[in-house]
Amino acid sequence: MLFTEDFLHYIWKFRLFEHAGLQTTDGEPLQILLPGLHNTHSGPDFSNARIKIGDTVWAGNVEIHITSADWHKHQHTNDGAYNNVILHVTYRNDESIILPDGRKLPTLLLDGRIGTDLHSRYHQLIYGKQQFIPCEGSIKAINSLSLHNWLTRTLVQRLEKKSEAVLASLAYNRGDWEETFYQHLAANFGFKVNALPFELLAKSLPQQILGKHKNNTLQIEALIFGQAGFLEDEFTDEYPNRLRTEYQFLRKKFQLTPIEKHLWKFMRLRPQNFPTIRLAQFAALIAQTSHLFSKILEATEINELRKLLSDIYVNEYWDNHYRFDAESKPAKKRFGQTSVDLLLLNTVAVFLFSYGSRQKQQHYIDRSLQLLDDLPVEDNHIVADFDTIGIKTKTAFESQALLELKNSYCNHKRCLECGVGNQILNLT
Numbered sequence: 001m002l003f004t005e006d007f008l009h010y011i012w013k014f015r016l017f018e019h020a021g022l023q024t025t026d027g028e029p030l031q032i033l034l035p036g037l038h039n040t041h042s043g044p045d046f047s048n049a050r051i052k053i054g055d056t057v058w059a060g061n062v063e064i065h066i067t068s069a070d071w072h073k074h075q076h077t078n079d080g081a082y083n084n085v086i087l088h089v090t091y092r093n094d095e096s097i098i099l100p101d102g103r104k105l106p107t108l109l110l111d112g113r114i115g116t117d118l119h120s121r122y123h124q125l126i127y128g129k130q131q132f133i134p135c136e137g138s139i140k141a142i143n144s145l146s147l148h149n150w151l152t153r154t155l156v157q158r159l160e161k162k163s164e165a166v167l168a169s170l171a172y173n174r175g176d177w178e179e180t181f182y183q184h185l186a187a188n189f190g191f192k193v194n195a196l197p198f199e200l201l202a203k204s205l206p207q208q209i210l211g212k213h214k215n216n217t218l219q220i221e222a223l224i225f226g227q228a229g230f231l232e233d234e235f236t237d238e239y240p241n242r243l244r245t246e247y248q249f250l251r252k253k254f255q256l257t258p259i260e261k262h263l264w265k266f267m268r269l270r271p272q273n274f275p276t277i278r279l280a281q282f283a284a285l286i287a288q289t290s291h292l293f294s295k296i297l298e299a300t301e302i303n304e305l306r307k308l309l310s311d312i313y314v315n316e317y318w319d320n321h322y323r324f325d326a327e328s329k330p331a332k333k334r335f336g337q338t339s340v341d342l343l344l345l346n347t348v349a350v351f352l353f354s355y356g357s358r359q360k361q362q363h364y365i366d367r368s369l370q371l372l373d374d375l376p377v378e379d380n381h382i383v384a385d386f387d388t389i390g391i392k393t394k395t396a397f398e399s400q401a402l403l404e405l406k407n408s409y410c411n412h413k414r415c416l417e418c419g420v421g422n423q424i425l426n427l428t
């Protein structure tokens with residue numbers, strides 16, 4: 001049989017071995033009352049186990065190895081953390097273990113007690129050939145309620161991880177949710193390609209400064225394009241020259257330093273996604289809204305949220321430009337629903353979750369999950385690959401959960417820790 005020690009942990013944890021006639025290698029009758037708590041850190045593998053050997057009930061730790069000689073190889077002999085081991089569970093018994101107090105460590109041998117069916121399902125998962133994920137041939141057979149429950153758990157794990165970044169920024173911004181939201185919103189305006197310059201821009205231009213110019217759209221645009229590094233040169237067109245003049249004044253007034261223009265990437269982007277267009281849309285959003293995060297907390301329906309982010313009008317200069325001084329065919333640069341939904345998915349849902357967790361207000365967490373359930377599925381190859389193995393997705397709730405499942409579990413073959421893997425291994 002080919003397996004890892006993790007497989008034996010799994011077998012022990014879920015008691016998936018033949019229990020009839022259990023006895024130690026010394027022939028004493030053995031009964032497992034409690035397998036104990038799985039310990040994934042240093043120290044014995046299971047703690048607080050209860051077992052009965054002969055007529056005596058023992059409480060303590062259980063250590064598991066593939067062969068009993070691993071006890072010495074893993075240097076447990078003189079390690080005090082292992083003094084309270086009450087049972088050694090092994091697949092092969094090639095050595096008796098004598099503890100420092102002279103006691104012989106009782107050993108349970110699992111050889112012959114693991115079902116071949118269970119082993120072959122495990123083998124297929126961990127060592128089988130795969131094109132996409134290890135369980136691609138069996139995931140479709142999973143009970144849909146169990147799959148949904150597991151996906152909910154992976155989605156929450158994903159949101160918890162993203163929340164950590166939000167809460168770190170919140171600490172940096174001294175607890176200012178509006179400023180933190182503004183910075184993360186900016187980063188998401190840049191998609192992956194221009195997320196960094198957008199984030200640097202927002203950090204270099206606090207909302208407090210923008211707030212002083214809310215009644216002057218040109219000044220907001222000047223501050224944003226100027227801090228982005230786009231207003232350093234002379235222009236032919238009047239609009240960018242006006243922005244430049246405004247920025248030169250505001251830059252001195254607030255002692256601002258622009259970020260480097262070369263950080264912005266245009267290569268391989270469709271013109272609608274050029275950073276100049278995204279900056280114009282961001283400027284419009286900042287100029288035409290205020291206290292955005294507070295309004296997001298108040299909005300209860302997805303359509304209210306969509307309206308908050310989409311009711312914005314980009315300066316008409318961009319109707320026939322994708323860059324300064326380069327006229328193009330007329331095309332409105334509206335902030336479309338796909339872009340709005342991406343902000344809802346990547347920023348708003350994450351902030352609702354983070355806010356709910358931080359403030360211990362479950363209804364914001366529920367609203368975050370509901371929002372993801374209301375948003376359409378995103379278009380990416382992982383979702384498409386799950387679709388080809390029979391896992392269909394209708395909402396961003398499911399697609400985000402599948403992304404987490406694939407990246408955090410399947411890619412690392414964590415099938416023994418996965419709700420789907422547990423179902424597959426326990427299918428009867």
Ligand code: SF4
Binds near residue numbers: 409414419
């Ligand atoms: S981690 Fe879970 S979903 Fe992924 S391949 Fe393993 S059993 Fe399947």
